[in-house]
Amino acid sequence: MVITTTTGEPVENNIKEQLDDILSRYNKGRESLIPLLQEVQERFGYLPEESMEAIANFLKLSNSTVYAVSTFYAQFKLTPTGKRLVKVCRGTACHVRGGARILREVEKRLGIKPGETTENREYTLETVACIGACALAPTMTVDKETYGQMTTKKAAEIFSDQSKAK
Amino acid sequence: MKIIRLTINGQGVEARQGMTVLEAAQEAGIYIPALCSDPDLEPYGGCRLCVVEVEKMRGQPTACTTLATDGMVVHTETPEVNRIRRNTVELLIADHPMDCLTCIKNQRCELQKVAAYLSISERRFPRTDRSLPIDNSNPFFTLDRNYCILCAKCVRACDEITVVNAIEIVDRGYESRVSTFGDKPLFESICQSCGECVVRCPVAALVAKDAIQPMREVETICPYCGVGCGMYLGIRDGRIVSVRGSRENQASNGRLCVKGRYGIAEFIHHPERLSAPLIRRNGKLTETSWDEALGLVASRLASYSKDQVAVISSAKCTNEENYIIQKFTRAVLGTNNIDHCARLCHAPSVAGLAQSFGSGAMTNSNSDIGDAACILAIGTNTTETHPVIGFNVKKATRKGTRLIVANPRQIGLVRFADVWLRQRPGTDVALLMGIAKVIVDEGLHDSSFISERCENFDAFKESLKGFDLSLVEKITGVPQNQIAEAARLYATNRPGAILYSMGITQHSHGTDNVIAIANLAMLTGNIGKPGSGVNPLRGQNNVQGACDMGALPNVYSGYQPVSDPKVKEKFESAWGSTLSPTAGLTISEIFDAAYQGKLKALYLVGENPLLSEPDASHVREALSRLDFFVAQDIFLSESAELAHVVLPGTTFAEKEGTFTNTERRVQRVRKVIEPLGNSRADWLITCQIAQLMGGKDFDFEHPSQIMDEIAQLTPSYGGISFERLETGGLQWPCPTKEHPGTPILHTTKFTRGKGKFIPLEYKPSVELPDDEYPLVLTTGRSIFQYHTGTMSRKVKGLNIFKNEEQVELNPEDARKLGIADDDTIKVISRRGEVTAKARVTEASPAGVVFMTFHFAESPTNLLTNPAVDPIAKIPELKVCAVRVEKIVQPS
Numbered sequence A: 001m002v003i004t005t006t007t008g009e010p011v012e013n014n015i016k017e018q019l020d021d022i023l024s025r026y027n028k029g030r031e032s033l034i035p036l037l038q039e040v041q042e043r044f045g046y047l048p049e050e051s052m053e054a055i056a057n058f059l060k061l062s063n064s065t066v067y068a069v070s071t072f073y074a075q076f077k078l079t080p081t082g083k084r085l086v087k088v089c090r091g092t093a094c095h096v097r098g099g100a101r102i103l104r105e106v107e108k109r110l111g112i113k114p115g116e117t118t119e120n121r122e123y124t125l126e127t128v129a130c131i132g133a134c135a136l137a138p139t140m141t142v143d144k145e146t147y148g149q150m151t152t153k154k155a156a157e158i159f160s161d162q163s164k165a166k
Numbered sequence B: 001m002k003i004i005r006l007t008i009n010g011q012g013v014e015a016r017q018g019m020t021v022l023e024a025a026q027e028a029g030i031y032i033p034a035l036c037s038d039p040d041l042e043p044y045g046g047c048r049l050c051v052v053e054v055e056k057m058r059g060q061p062t063a064c065t066t067l068a069t070d071g072m073v074v075h076t077e078t079p080e081v082n083r084i085r086r087n088t089v090e091l092l093i094a095d096h097p098m099d100c101l102t103c104i105k106n107q108r109c110e111l112q113k114v115a116a117y118l119s120i121s122e123r124r125f126p127r128t129d130r131s132l133p134i135d136n137s138n139p140f141f142t143l144d145r146n147y148c149i150l151c152a153k154c155v156r157a158c159d160e161i162t163v164v165n166a167i168e169i170v171d172r173g174y175e176s177r178v179s180t181f182g183d184k185p186l187f188e189s190i191c192q193s194c195g196e197c198v199v200r201c202p203v204a205a206l207v208a209k210d211a212i213q214p215m216r217e218v219e220t221i222c223p224y225c226g227v228g229c230g231m232y233l234g235i236r237d238g239r240i241v242s243v244r245g246s247r248e249n250q251a252s253n254g255r256l257c258v259k260g261r262y263g264i265a266e267f268i269h270h271p272e273r274l275s276a277p278l279i280r281r282n283g284k285l286t287e288t289s290w291d292e293a294l295g296l297v298a299s300r301l302a303s304y305s306k307d308q309v310a311v312i313s314s315a316k317c318t319n320e321e322n323y324i325i326q327k328f329t330r331a332v333l334g335t336n337n338i339d340h341c342a343r344l345c346h347a348p349s350v351a352g353l354a355q356s357f358g359s360g361a362m363t364n365s366n367s368d369i370g371d372a373a374c375i376l377a378i379g380t381n382t383t384e385t386h387p388v389i390g391f392n393v394k395k396a397t398r399k400g401t402r403l404i405v406a407n408p409r410q411i412g413l414v415r416f417a418d419v420w421l422r423q424r425p426g427t428d429v430a431l432l433m434g435i436a437k438v439i440v441d442e443g444l445h446d447s448s449f450i451s452e453r454c455e456n457f458d459a460f461k462e463s464l465k466g467f468d469l470s471l472v473e474k475i476t477g478v479p480q481n482q483i484a485e486a487a488r489l490y491a492t493n494r495p496g497a498i499l500y501s502m503g504i505t506q507h508s509h510g511t512d513n514v515i516a517i518a519n520l521a522m523l524t525g526n527i528g529k530p531g532s533g534v535n536p537l538r539g540q541n542n543v544q545g546a547c548d549m550g551a552l553p554n555v556y557s558g559y560q561p562v563s564d565p566k567v568k569e570k571f572e573s574a575w576g577s578t579l580s581p582t583a584g585l586t587i588s589e590i591f592d593a594a595y596q597g598k599l600k601a602l603y604l605v606g607e608n609p610l611l612s613e614p615d616a617s618h619v620r621e622a623l624s625r626l627d628f629f630v631a632q633d634i635f636l637s638e639s640a641e642l643a644h645v646v647l648p649g650t651t652f653a654e655k656e657g658t659f660t661n662t663e664r665r666v667q668r669v670r671k672v673i674e675p676l677g678n679s680r681a682d683w684l685i686t687c688q689i690a691q692l693m694g695g696k697d698f699d700f701e702h703p704s705q706i707m708d709e710i711a712q713l714t715p716s717y718g719g720i721s722f723e724r725l726e727t728g729g730l731q732w733p734c735p736t737k738e739h740p741g742t743p744i745l746h747t748t749k750f751t752r753g754k755g756k757f758i759p760l761e762y763k764p765s766v767e768l769p770d771d772e773y774p775l776v777l778t779t780g781r782s783i784f785q786y787h788t789g790t791m792s793r794k795v796k797g798l799n800i801f802k803n804e805e806q807v808e809l810n811p812e813d814a815r816k817l818g819i820a821d822d823d824t825i826k827v828i829s830r831r832g833e834v835t836a837k838a839r840v841t842e843a844s845p846a847g848v849v850f851m852t853f854h855f856a857e858s859p860t861n862l863l864t865n866p867a868v869d870p871i872a873k874i875p876e877l878k879v880c881a882v883r884v885e886k887i888v889q890p891s
């Protein structure tokens, strides 16, 4: 499985070359920091650690300083996000009707914990306090689509492509 | 400075121009609550507790960011001001743990103090519970974010004082926290563990792990390096329990590095400290009485002829001790066979600068490095070896100082450099002459300085012809345009300071390297002004002093030659004995003579030549061939293990005396605790041996009396006395009681009159790589260890950072050899082989491997080349040819 960037190039393969290419177009002043972070994020979809290190080196800043700026602005993502966002509800209603079991099943199917992204960058998993569809509990969403009255079997079906992909 | 007058709470207050309202109030004894201000940090205005009201100003400005002005009328206690403060503190404590009684900061907490001042007695806001991860990874301190009030003092200290920037306030809003790159544990971050953040934290968020409150404190000097930082050692129940930087100290202004702050108490109170004299009985070192040990030493030393004995003194010992040891060697043993480890570090500085300027010491001061418009740091890994001077250099670059780093390795300073010249090890003469050539060719030299203050310029200029830039590029591997850029930077940004260290001196042409630096400084008129100069950074705490005191084979104290009849006469009449006019043996010659059986007896004080000398197997053999070998030390070092008699000396904390730091500042070392066990101060031991051997005038009762004798016989120390040093250090030359000391040398004329340009030729290192030994080994040091590790390796926390040798090699070489990180490898030279772990890093250039010499398990100096500089006799520790092999471990 090849992991690709938003521009369709493989990410981890030549991250260094791509960074060099980006850096070569900037001044070494601190004013370049935010534009650089933006361009790197645009290229990779997030800010890989080695990119922040490279930017720090280039601008003669410490890695922590670059990290502080990256975490200060909401626009920057420090972890890769998948193409699709899965949210499993942990509200009271869902909880009473077995929401925890659903979450466990989804975790098993995707092989990740909440807050993480599958290795192939297909899915990012999150939990939410309540999605406001308590009548349908237990519930789950994938992007804009809501799934109600979930069962473990249903969850397995929804992510069947994922288990094959792995 | 202009004095201004203002009124605070109806009271007339005087302040100096530039002071803030907060500072003015504090100086007048008026308390204003403040949680984010610090005298060493820029005003921040973050906590908003120091709000005041100023007549004719709107609102409530923060006193820490408001400049005091003439006629200002300030009120610090209005109801509105106190309402704001109370509100602020109530918000701060809303999510503060409030377990004050059991908190390590109880009674010393600034938040507690402020809350008490504002009479806050209950939580008004509901407690917001949060439990943040505690970072326990650093061996010396803990970061518990649950206590943090986000005053950012730690972050600002790491930014403004140390310029490491290991910690920052990351994230935003309610999630804001003090953290490192990637929220990694501090231990895995770039933190250097200096603790400058810890000492400033107002609450219990950053606290030292072994924080014990001292009963009393004594001011003294750090024993770990030549920066000579001032420190207060805290004592409780006969033990050293705390260390605090001394802000009054002019060498360091209160700064300390990891070794000084956290590496002291543990080695002093270490169970392995020698506590009784030992003598060898039936091949085994056994405890004995002082009387027996001293009696034996005296009678055995007396049994040899003058040229059969030698003494090696110690750059860790005080000035008084070094003076006594050389006096004993010369007046009692009757020989000039005395030397110390300066031979291995800065002998070329002493020899080279004496030729060029007339005196061989750092020309300027630690504090004026910040005044330089350009700094050339060549052959010095300043941030590792002289950390507090490293702070100054980095800080200077923040304020616009241009920095040129010349170093084969990618050292910490490279991140701050405008230009990084990556010369091949051992090619510095070519590089420096190349730079000089550009300066002369482009007319950037200081002609009036050269004609008024210097001589022999024409011959020097002629010798530059041999250094065509294309040739220099070929020799050094540095591209021509970089050489030219560095030359222009250094010549046009004046004043320019040159800093250097062992990367320059430890070569078979070390003296030439030093002269090349002196030439360059004279060429640009960079001598005798603040922020300029030639600044050899001395390694050990008192290596400058040991040289000054004449623990050298050719000079008495103050560099007075033993061969000068007038000098000889002076010392003969002062000491009442006949002295030898011929120079004695240097360290390497001492070991050669012992090896050949010509030298029979050695008195070794506070040194560990088995690890510090080149070609260690030769040294071991030499030591074991000695007929009588007495070692005086605080631990049974690898060398002392071979001795016939071992005498337990004391650490710096158990005796009175002085150290002279790298900037020639003589500073007072004070007795903090009594000598441990049955150990004795080193000066006393030597005096007692001398007296047993019939030496006259060794009946000193206190080191201050020794200093009085030094002052009498040493012109540059003539005005120095313990009494004067009570109020602060003095920089030599300080010839009279009234003289204020000399922060900058050669201001109006050179010590030798005119500065002498000396033409140079490039000489390659003695041992160059070849087919059999294709790599260059260069050596250096780590911030977390000191010298041969006798002291620093006794400190557990320092060992956690670095406790084994790591051979650094370039990825390219590693790939060719099939070596990966942490592989066990063998480094082999013509003299021996050493096993250690590999560390693959771009910091090492291709073709070069790097090792330190701190670790007895991987004795790097088995490999190094004893070839010496013909003048300074320093061995070529920085360049030798090696081969590296991977050890295939049986799986």
Ligand code: SF4
Binding pocket: B154, B157, B158, B162, B164, B165, B166, B167, B190, B191, B192, B193, B194, B195, B196, B197, B198
């Ligand atoms: S210990 Fe020193 S380097 Fe580490 S975070 Fe604190 S100030 Fe910075």
Ligand code: SF4
Binding pocket: B147, B148, B149, B150, B151, B152, B153, B154, B155, B178, B197, B200, B201, B202, B203, B205, B206
């Ligand atoms: S850790 Fe201490 S110094 Fe740092 S921001 Fe928090 S309270 Fe202030």
Ligand code: SF4
Binding pocket: B222, B223, B224, B225, B226, B227, B228, B229, B252, B255, B256, B257, B258, B259, B260, B261, B386, B387, B388, B389
């Ligand atoms: S810089 Fe040197 S003198 Fe200062 S604390 Fe560190 S080791 Fe001690």
Ligand code: FES
Binding pocket: B033, B034, B035, B036, B037, B044, B045, B046, B047, B048, B049, B050, B051, B062, B063, B064, B065
């Ligand atoms: S001390 Fe002035 S705002 Fe904190």
